[in-house]
Every structure is written in C-alpha cells, then in structure tokens.
Amino acid sequence: MRNSRDYFAAIDDDRRIWLNGRLVDRVLGSEHLRGNALEIGALYDLQLREDLAGQLAYDDGATRYPAAFRPPVDAAALSARGRAYEILAEATYGFLGRSPDYLHTWVAAMNAHSDWFGEYADNVRRFHEHVKSGNLFVTHSFTNPQTDRSRELGDLVTRERPIALQYIGENSNGVRVSGARMMATSAPLADELLVMGAGRILREDDYDLGLGFSVPVGTEGLSFVCRGSYAGPDRQLARRFDEMDAVAVFDRVLIPWERVFIFSDPYKSNQFKAECGFFEHVGQQVLTRQLVKGRFLLAVGTAVAQAIGITGYPNITEKLGRISTWLDVTEACLTTAITHAEPSGPTVRPQSRSISAGLRYFNDFYPTALTMLEEIAAGGLMLTPSVEDAEEEVLETIEHYFQGATIGGLSRVQLFAIARELTGSSFGRRQSLFERYFAGEPARAYSSAFNRMDLALVRKPVDKLLTAATPVFA
Ligand SMILES: Cc1cc2nc3c(=O)[nH]c(=O)nc-3n(C[C@H](O)[C@H](O)[C@H](O)COP(=O)(O)OP(=O)(O)OC[C@H]3O[C@@H](n4cnc5c(N)ncnc54)[C@H](O)[C@@H]3O)c2cc1C
Incomplete structure (x- = not known):
C-alpha cells in the first residue's frame, strides 16, 4: 500500500x-x-x-x-x-x-x-x-x-x-x-x-x-x-x-x-x-470521527477545569457532565446503527434512522459544547500570549504569573491556547461551520425528517385518547 x-x-x-x-x-x-x-x-x-x-x-x-x-x-x-x-x-x-x-x-x-x-x-x-x-x-x-x-x-x-x-x-x-x-x-x-x-x-x-x-x-x-x-x-x-x-x-x-x-x-x-446509501455508509465514518472530536473537546474542558481548580463547582461539572452525556448518546446511535444494520446492495449499511439521529444531534450540540467550553475557561482564554520565540525574561514572568491551581504558567498557556483556538479562532469557527453544514443545511434535514414521518402513525396516541375520552363537558 x-x-x-x-x-x-x-x-x-x-x-x-x-x-x-x-x-x-x-x-x-x-x-x-x-x-x-x-x-x-x-x-x-x-x-x-x-x-x-x-x-x-x-x-x-x-x-x-x-x-x-x-x-x-x-x-x-x-x-x-x-x-x-x-x-x-x-x-x-x-x-x-x-x-x-x-x-x-x-x-x-x-x-x-x-x-x-x-x-x-x-x-x-x-x-x-x-x-x-x-x-x-x-x-x-x-x-x-x-x-x-x-x-x-x-x-x-x-x-x-x-x-x-x-x-x-x-x-x-x-x-x-x-x-x-x-x-x-x-x-x-x-x-x-x-x-x-x-x-x-x-x-x-x-x-x-x-x-x-x-x-x-x-x-x-x-x-x-x-x-x-x-x-x-x-x-x-x-x-x-x-x-x-x-x-x-x-x-x-x-x-x-x-x-x-x-x-x-x-x-x-x-x-x-438515497439509492446507494450515501448518508448511512459515509455517516458511520462521520459519526465515528465526530465522537472522537467530541471526546477531545471533553478532554480539553476537563483539563482546563482542573488547571484552575473549578471542578468542585456544580455549574462546571454540570457542563462537563452534559458533554459526556452527549457523547454517550452519539455512541449509542452508532452502536444501534450497526446492530440494526440494513441491506444495501450485496452488503449491509448502518441503520438509517440512528445514523441520521446521531448526525443531527451532533449538528446541534457541537456549537453548544463550544459555548460550554468558553464558559468554563472564561477570561482565561485571553491569558494566551504567544510564547514561540519569546525572550527568557517574559517566559519567566509567564511561568509565574500565569500559573493555575495544578499547572505551571507555560503549560497553562499552551492548554488554554487550544481552548481558545477551538472556541474563538477562525479555525474553530470554521470547524463549527463545517460540522453543521458540510453534509447539507440542517434545517432542511430536519424538515425532510418530518416529511418522512407516517403522520397517521404519529397521531395515533392522541387520536386514541380523544376517541376514548369521556367528554369533559358532557
Ligand atoms: C466548511 C464547509 C466545508 C464544506 N465542504 C464541502 C465539500 O467538501 N463538498 C461539498 O460538496 N460541499 C461542502 N460544503 C457545502 C455544503 O454542502 C453546503 O454548505 C450545504 O449544502 C448548504 O448549502 P449552502 O451553504 O449553499 O446554503 P444555501 O442553500 O445557499 O442556503 C443559505 C440559506 O438560505 C436558506 N435557503 C436556501 N434555499 C432555500 C429553500 N429553497 N427553501 C428554504 N430555505 C432556503 C437556507 O435554509 C440557508 O439558511 C461545505 C460547507 C462548509 C461550511
């Protein structure tokens, strides 16, 4: 090869x-x-x-x-x-x-x-x-x-x-x-x-x-x-x-x-x-990659929170817990898609509904997770001077004054620079745009999910209740 x-x-x-x-x-x-x-x-x-x-x-x-x-x-x-x-x-x-x-x-x-x-x-x-x-x-x-x-x-x-x-x-x-x-x-x-x-x-x-x-x-x-x-x-x-x-x-x-x-x-x-199962086949690769990316985001959020000693605050752990739960849902979509594989020509493909649900969920959650990361790091995102080619004197200053609870100043700058790139740089914005749009416009994808629904089946529970209900004003 x-x-x-x-x-x-x-x-x-x-x-x-x-x-x-x-x-x-x-x-x-x-x-x-x-x-x-x-x-x-x-x-x-x-x-x-x-x-x-x-x-x-x-x-x-x-x-x-x-x-x-x-x-x-x-x-x-x-x-x-x-x-x-x-x-x-x-x-x-x-x-x-x-x-x-x-x-x-x-x-x-x-x-x-x-x-x-x-x-x-x-x-x-x-x-x-x-x-x-x-x-x-x-x-x-x-x-x-x-x-x-x-x-x-x-x-x-x-x-x-x-x-x-x-x-x-x-x-x-x-x-x-x-x-x-x-x-x-x-x-x-x-x-x-x-x-x-x-x-x-x-x-x-x-x-x-x-x-x-x-x-x-x-x-x-x-x-x-x-x-x-x-x-x-x-x-x-x-x-x-x-x-x-x-x-x-x-x-x-x-x-x-x-x-x-x-x-x-x-x-x-x-x-x-539709005929060749594009979204299902490619969706498995995409969702797997997105899961890995989401794990990276969680890793950065956790490292940032530990670095400045805020993991004891419930408003912080709630955010990290939400990101972790989101990744569990993504993984569950992938697993279900595989265990419920559907025919695709002479092969099988991941189940359409689960792949679609996972992709849509990621579209929505990725920008939300970035906002959470921003809220965790807060103003620390600005404690990110360029340290490449920096002079010894300023490096020593940074090592001391930029230190966190569990981390020296220079390591902290490197870690927070990653968080800043993810949340606030052109690169990070493009990553977010890519995840939301590269496979089509999300609003139209949701709209076509509605159009695929069997509306009679969807209405069934409420129709049943209405038919069986004792009239309130009888
Ligand atoms: C970072 C990035 C990388 C990409 N890479 C690729 C790639 O490698 N290969 C590739 O093929 N594509 C790629 N895409 C393109 C992607 O496929 C399109 O961006 C996506 O299909 C959405 O289309 P659009 O951007 O032209 O939006 P548009 O269709 O122009 O929509 C713009 C706005 O108008 C609204 N709108 C437009 N038409 C209608 C309508 N008829 N009814 C109601 N509302 C409407 C939309 O809802 C949206 O809000 C990439 C996109 C991004 C952002």
Missing part, C-alpha cells in the same frame, strides 16, 4: 491552486497547506504499521487494501470498519473531515450499487478499483455555487459563461463541462475530485446539470480558489488540521467517457445518495 512519500510525490504536480490571490507553486511548499499534507501523509504511514494492519487494512490473499474498501457483509464487518475509522480519527483528534477513509467509504458504496448506474456501471467499478488499488485520496463536490438561490438551477443554464457546473458539449473522447462547484474541501491536497449531485433537486428536464464524474485534481482546465488560510505558526491546531476549502472552477474541462458515472440524467443526479 501507498506510503506518505508516494502520496507527497503524487500531489507534487502542476495543479492550479489559487491562495491569497496567487497561484501556489507547489502545494507541499506552501506554509498554508503543508501542515495538513503532513497529517494526511502520516495517516498513510499509519495504515502500514504492522501492529495495526489487521484493523486498518485487509487483504484479498495477495494485495492489502484500506479497511474502508472491505465489503461490509454483516454487523460484525461494519463494526470492524468502525474501529478503523476510530483509529484514523484518533490520530488527528477528529479534526480532519476529509481523511481519505471518508470517500473510500463512499466509493466502496458506489461500487456495491454499481448496477444502479446502468450503462456507466463498468465505469463505477473501474473507478473503484483505481482508487482502492492506489489508496487514493479523493474529495468531492456535491453542490453548485451560492449565487441566486431564489432561482431554479436549470434557469441558470447558459452556453455563454456558466456559473453552475454544466454540460457544454461532447465528442468521442468525453464530455466537456464548464462552471464551478461551490466547495471541495481538501481539494488542493487530494488526488481526485468526485463531482455528483447539484446541491438542490433538479427538474426532470435539467439534462445539462445531471452529471456525475471524477477527474484528477491536476486536470487541464480545472482550478481551485481557496478561502483565506487559518494556519499560523502559533496556532497548534490550525497549522496541522486546517483543511483548505476551495471553489472548483471548470473551464471547458474534458471528462473522459470512462470517468463518467451519470450523464444527462437529472433523475439519477437527484437520487444517487
């Missing part, structure tokens, strides 16, 4: 990444991207560790592959896959939403449902083999740019200079597309960009928008415009875990036919997630 050096060599190409208004020469040379690349490289090396091989990889007798590709045929297999997710997430404290196992899981699920892709089924299967055997890092973009949400996407289709990604032509080699995709997190460091869906429901004649394909990040005509970087030298988390978000711009890009999965098919573009 691939190691970090293979990975670094693969992304050291001529990809076009715009960052801070300039083209990045080489992503590994960029101070804004390098830290995150090293973390992903470390995940590749972790998969090669012999003591973890049984958990992070499997072999088919001859070749070793990442665990996410092992077809989950029963609950035990789902559980084993979950353990691999957990080990990988623990290596990065749950901060990497786009660790390679995330889309490995989706590519494996697409393969399990490849027949559904009809005439493009073989393309799906070959793509799966390509990603699996190369242990490639794939990212995805499933939404179109936020331009005018009052209009249907189909009404924006134009041959002039499209904004939403669309078909503009085809020849014997492939399909030509132009336009942009709203977000492709980690694209600057990925091997492949997988494009599917549209972010909204397409109308039945929105043929030009009904596309699904994958291309290498370095493909001619493809470029990425990154948001501003949050990585900085004295930011312990951001310099390692700031996953770059970027808009993907396609300028007359030719997608080879063998990389097309959905073509001129708005129905399939609307349906692929």
